[in-house]
Amino acid sequence: MPVPPVIAAYRGEVVERTPVWFMRQAGRSLPEYRALRERYSFAEVVHEPELAAEVTLQPVRRLGVDAAILFSDIVTPVQAVVEGIHIRPDRGPVIEQPVRTKDDLARLRPLDPETDLAYVLETVRLVRAALAPEVALIGFAGAPFTVASYLVEGGKSSDYRHTKTLMHTQPDVWEDLLDRLAGIALATLTAQVAAGAQAVQLFDSWVGVLSEADYRRFVAPASRRVLEGLAGLGVPRVHFGVGAGHLLEAMAEAGADVVGVDWRTPLDVARRRLGPAVAVQGNLDPTTVFAPPDVLEARVGGVLAANGGRPGHVFNLGWGVLPDTDPAALRMVVDVVHAHRLAPS
Amino acid sequence: MPVPPVIAAYRGEVVERTPVWFMRQAGRSLPEYRALRERYSFAEVVHEPELAAEVTLQPVRRLGVDAAILFSDIVTPVQAVVEGIHIRPDRGPVIEQPVRTKDDLARLRPLDPETDLAYVLETVRLVRAALAPEVALIGFAGAPFTVASYLVEGGKSSDYRHTKTLMHTQPDVWEDLLDRLAGIALATLTAQVAAGAQAVQLFDSWVGVLSEADYRRFVAPASRRVLEGLAGLGVPRVHFGVGAGHLLEAMAEAGADVVGVDWRTPLDVARRRLGPAVAVQGNLDPTTVFAPPDVLEARVGGVLAANGGRPGHVFNLGWGVLPDTDPAALRMVVDVVHAHRLAPS
Numbered sequence: 179m180p181v182p183p184v185i186a187a188y189r190g191e192v193v194e195r196t197p198v199w200f201m202r203q204a205g206r207s208l209p210e211y212r213a214l215r216e217r218y219s220f221a222e223v224v225h226e227p228e229l230a231a232e233v234t235l236q237p238v239r240r241l242g243v244d245a246a247i248l249f250s251d252i253v254t255p256v257q258a259v260v261e262g263i264h265i266r267p268d269r270g271p272v273i274e275q276p277v278r279t280k281d282d283l284a285r286l287r288p289l290d291p292e293t294d295l296a297y298v299l300e301t302v303r304l305v306r307a308a309l310a311p312e313v314a315l316i317g318f319a320g321a322p323f324t325v326a327s328y329l330v331e332g333g334k335s336s337d338y339r340h341t342k343t344l345m346h347t348q349p350d351v352w353e354d355l356l357d358r359l360a361g362i363a364l365a366t367l368t369a370q371v372a373a374g375a376q377a378v379q380l381f382d383s384w385v386g387v388l389s390e391a392d393y394r395r396f397v398a399p400a401s402r403r404v405l406e407g408l409a410g411l412g413v414p415r416v417h418f419g420v421g422a423g424h425l426l427e428a429m430a431e432a433g434a435d436v437v438g439v440d441w442r443t444p445l446d447v448a449r450r451r452l453g454p455a456v457a458v459q460g461n462l463d464p465t466t467v468f469a470p471p472d473v474l475e476a477r478v479g480g481v482l483a484a485n486g487g488r489p490g491h492v493f494n495l496g497w498g499v500l501p502d503t504d505p506a507a508l509r510m511v512v513d514v515v516h517a518h519r520l521a522p523s
Numbered sequence: 524m525p526v527p528p529v530i531a532a533y534r535g536e537v538v539e540r541t542p543v544w545f546m547r548q549a550g551r552s553l554p555e556y557r558a559l560r561e562r563y564s565f566a567e568v569v570h571e572p573e574l575a576a577e578v579t580l581q582p583v584r585r586l587g588v589d590a591a592i593l594f595s596d597i598v599t600p601v602q603a604v605v606e607g608i609h610i611r612p613d614r615g616p617v618i619e620q621p622v623r624t625k626d627d628l629a630r631l632r633p634l635d636p637e638t639d640l641a642y643v644l645e646t647v648r649l650v651r652a653a654l655a656p657e658v659a660l661i662g663f664a665g666a667p668f669t670v671a672s673y674l675v676e677g678g679k680s681s682d683y684r685h686t687k688t689l690m691h692t693q694p695d696v697w698e699d700l701l702d703r704l705a706g707i708a709l710a711t712l713t714a715q716v717a718a719g720a721q722a723v724q725l726f727d728s729w730v731g732v733l734s735e736a737d738y739r740r741f742v743a744p745a746s747r748r749v750l751e752g753l754a755g756l757g758v759p760r761v762h763f764g765v766g767a768g769h770l771l772e773a774m775a776e777a778g779a780d781v782v783g784v785d786w787r788t789p790l791d792v793a794r795r796r797l798g799p800a801v802a803v804q805g806n807l808d809p810t811t812v813f814a815p816p817d818v819l820e821a822r823v824g825g826v827l828a829a830n831g832g833r834p835g836h837v838f839n840l841g842w843g844v845l846p847d848t849d850p851a852a853l854r855m856v857v858d859v860v861h862a863h864r865l866a867p868s
Contacts, residue, residue, distance in 0.1 A: 337809070337810060337845055338810065339810040339813060339845060339847070342808065342810040342811075342813070343810060343813040343814065346811070346813070346814035346815065346818045347813070347814060347815055347818075386766075386787070387787075388787075389786055389787055389789065389808070390787075390789075391789070421731075421766055423768070423769055424768055424769075424787050424788065441734055442731070442732075442733075442734055442735075442769050443769065444734065444735075444736070463687065463734070464682070465682060465683065465684040465687040465688060466687075466691070468684060468687070468688040468691070468692070469687075469688065469691035469692060470691065470692055473691045473692075500682055500684060502684070
């Protein structure tokens with residue numbers, strides 16, 4: 179079976195054209211998703227494999243992207259083992275009783291993916307069976323810091339003060355918490371790969387709020403445990419955070435094969451800093467889709483030019499698709515990226 | 524009259540000990556402010572010079588900081604010339620009718636500080652008269668991009684999509700808008716200096732959402748107009764944005780004498796990138812005040828060590844004081860910074 183172009187590019191191999199997918203490509207920007215959500219809640223979609231698989235496949239059909247990414251939530255695995263976590267529309271995860279003490283840690287039992295996340299693994303199997311062989315299926319999980327920030331803050335935060343205070347005030351509790359979350363992330367990603375995921379992305383969405391020194395001391399060991407735990411599986415490991423341009427090297431050193439780059443760091447700068455052994459993913463500003471077509475096309479060309487034809491680039495946005503995005507603009511991005519030839523065929 | 528240490532440090536002169544003040548040092552973290560707010564609204568405090576001066580002076584008395592910064596709001600000048608801008612508790616500025624078209628620009632008439640902001644200038648005079656000569660008074664204004672983002676989005680944003688879309692879709696309208704806002708910022712800062720402000724800080728709080736290329740093309744010309752317009756006044760010009768570590772050089776080149784640095788960029792890195800001609804301000808993570816005293820003291824020492832005794836450093840947080848901050852922790856930071864000797868007296 180041929181290697182899907184996304185996987186080849188993640189491995190740094192030469193490909194004919196740059197593969198492309200979009201973070202949050204499934205979901206509210208697609209009318210077929212919104213139609214389905216009129217009949218089912220978000221929780222129903224995530225927990226029902228037929229629905230989750232359908233939603234995962236929708237952007238592949240409409241946009242012609244080179245990868246599907248499992249439709250799920252960043253807190254789905256921890257939600258399976260901790261009581262009282264809810265996903266609120268427009269607010270994201272809300273945790274009834276934040277985790278802030280040694281006693282609270284007892285609420286985080288280990289995850290058994292085969293029983294706790296059977297519906298996720300069934301979704302992976304259904305999607306892989308439905309996808310054309312050249313389209314990759316990417317699994318994902320939330321990284322220990324980002325999931326911890328939800329648990330400690332009680333939801334999304336603007337300043338992460340409780341999270342950082344826990345680090346500084348009870349470093350042993352913090353370390354234990356991150357270790358448990360690393361175990362959960364590693365278990366779910368390992369199971370996703372066994373079920374058919376051909377690459378995994380570890381989302382440390384909010385880690386950019388830390389300095390590099392704090393990242394290396396308080397976060398990297400747990401992220402490394404996840405990424406190195408996946409090393410034997412033979413799948414590319416993508417690692418990404420938004421606003422984390424100052425952490426690119428440290429996040430690569432945590433064990434990533436591919437580092438996602440947001441739009442604030444030009445790809446030529448990212449590649450110079452990361453070196454040729456690390457592939458990159460990104461990095462069109464997600465708001466560019468609202469620009470006129472000529473501007474959008476020029477910006478897509480600018481991203482490709484900044485990578486400069488180096489092997490090991492998967493095109494993506496620098497952060498998730500915004501809900502108001504017109505899918506036609508995303509389709510145009512795919513077509514422009516695909517029309518840009520890298521090597522003679 | 525001796526030069527206040529903050530001003531000397533802003534100029535890059537050798538000082539005996541590092542001067543220190545805190546962004547958002549006046550306000551909700553102080554019990555005397557909260558007591559005053561039980562009797563007066565935020566708008567009343569800003570618009571009544573006796574009250575605004577009192578609130579400006581409160582942190583000088585309690586914390587022993589080396590500078591006072593005018594208590595006002597980032598949208599106060601534009602609020603004086605545009606109808607329908609309100610400051611909502613916990614939401615910040617809200618604009619009833621966002622500015623998104625060429626016709627909307629007519630709503631931004633030029634500012635006449637002597638009539639439009641007489642209360643602000645009277646506050647500056649009252650504060651300067653009350654301050655000891657060694658304590659500096661810093662004026663401030665919102666930079667064109669950040670004020671524009673409020674006007675275009677209608678308030679605080681998470682993705683700045685309308686702002687960026689205006690840039691890309693109607694670059695002439697965007698340029699006109701930023702030029703008008705530059706005129707407003709320049710007029711208010713010039714008047715604040717005439718009334719007694721000894722330094723000015725131009726807050727481009729949210730500009731870190733732009734890439735450096737977009738910053739240089741769509742923002743720097745307007746910021747430069749403000750900063751260069753102040754050049755003849757002989758006061759240090761401080762320029763700051765949070766999460767803007769990738770823009771430090773570009774923000775300095777826009778005409779700043781001093782660049783504020785958030786906690787994500789270590790001061791040794793910032794100083795190496797900016798060179799000896801640019802002073803720096805910062806950069807303790809504002810959440811560090813919630814850490815145990817030994818950790819807080821070590822972190823303050825870490826900031827001082829990263830600057831490494833170079834002239835041209837004013838200690839500050841890397842962003843504003845958080846509302847729940849215990850003023851005793853801030854007082855401790857001041858004492859630790861002041862106890863650290865830079866040169867023999």
